[in-house]
Amino acid sequence: MAITIPLDQLGAELKRRRDADELSLRDVERETGISTATLSRIERGSKPEFAVIERLAQWLGVNVVAAGEETSVVRTDDDLKRTIAVHLRANKKLPEDVAASIVESFDVIMQIEIQKAKARDQLPS
Template identity: 35%
Template sequence: MPAKRQTPTIRLRRLSGELRRLRDVSSLTREDVEARTGISNVTLYRIESARVRPQRRTVMGLLDLYGVVDPQRADILALLRQADEQSWLRPYHAELPDEYTAYISFESEARGLRNYESLFIPGLLQTEEYARAVIKGMRPTASNSEVDRWVQARMERQGVINRENPLDLWAIIDEAALRRTVGGGKVMRDQLHQLVQLAELPNVTFQVVPFRAGSHPGMKGSFALMDFPDPADPALVYIESLGGDLFLEAEADVQRHAQSFDHLRAMALSPEASASLAMSVATEIN
């Protein structure tokens, strides 16, 4: 069984970006670096894309090549020491997919999250029973223990909206997510009531794109857009799909999704009207 690859963290991502920037400033290609240091092109690519945590001697060799001195050198080595810190990680999380554990890591350190979902209630706002029903439906071959791990991880994630410095969550859903009865009538009613309650938190904004809005940018699929407290950490887009999960950090990709979210926000019902619609749907469920 292949080894589980390094799960990216904010610090590992920042380290990789800084090493990539330093190489660019030095006007060196990866082939140039390989010729001068012996660090292979493939290894350098994996380091610069945050796929692996580099060894200290490798980073030292790169810093020597790029002519980096203190205090910048000390800052980069500090990033290296912190690169695999994952205080959120639980033992069973190691059995979850790489992309999901990476997402948990980024979400736990994000300042703000703009999330659009077309078919279900966003994970940070789900009840445990709704989450269980969603996961069972989406992963019909999963064992009960696997489902339990996914549910527990999802419930733990929700701590970000209630912590001392809570995540700013702006959640937009298609009306279809309100009207799809997941887990049966009681589960869905409880979910809609919790959704409205959580929407009253000062750091949570909830909107619904109504059916009458017609076609909209969210019809392309769900996505999450995260931004971080430190300006050195660029925004990040996460897209989950059957074809594989994607993390996008190119400025053009981030801007495209930010613009789509702005259009969705403009087309959606106000937060007050969205909450009213959710409560209305709850009363209609048998």
């Protein structure tokens, strides 16, 4: 289960992870698709756009909440779909239309599997 951290600790968590894994900002950029300039600003306390928060939180394996928000560590199907989309878009070698097709295909497969599970749960044991 992912830990939950406040948004104002995102930069410190990024720095902690980089230090622990001996990663440069350039290494993190390659893994996340977030520019080194943006990563540096985050480490210095800047608040990034939502899409960047989402991508970085996924890479860090944390949930991020703004002050005053209720925390939730429950992942939904939409969370999973967004996570996959973020990773696919971060791959600069993968054309955007191919990434979109993969996300669509995954969504269809998820819906089919959900329907199968619901049908299975309704069958008498």
